[in-house]
Amino acid sequence: MSGALTVGVLAVQGAFAEHRDALLRAGANPREIRGPRELDDIDALILPGGESTAQGRLMRELGLFEPVAAMIGGGLPVFGTCAGMILLAKNIENDARRHFAAMDITVRRNGYGRQLASFVTRGRFAQYEDIEMVFIRAPYITAAGPDVEVLAEIDGRAVAAREGRMLAAAFHPEMTPDLRVLEYFLAMARA
């Protein structure tokens, strides 16, 4: 594929503006998604952080849920950050709701509890050392299926993973100036 990738950013709630800005900095062509027609011809999709329950409800109300689920099932490259990771997960330990249930991971919502609800740390992500990781009432991954590759761990807990063309991170790469995690996803989408 040549030229800039058109990357949809689910823009119904949460941290979509930060993803749009990061995509522009990375040389991609972001498109905010608020309705099904905006899904046409996207090369990849980002599900931002925010509040997964609200995002799931709004996507259903806007007629986005079914087409996005079908596109993810059809192999559209997708990157879920924080709430977006919860939307992708097959299992949510502490929530009866399921959303796309596409990625073979179990997550714990608000996994860090109240005291450590939000924090910044640094760690390895895939081949990249010393990535700044911003956690905001973040989930973490408590179990992963055999086809899932864990890409980042903090204090022994998996916080980023990949399965096929699906990428998930518990932290917010779009809130730091470092574009390496996004570039990892864009490379995945081009492959």
Ligand code: GLN
């Ligand atoms: N706690 C949120 C949820 O459960 C996720 C937080 C975030 O995306 N920053 O949906």
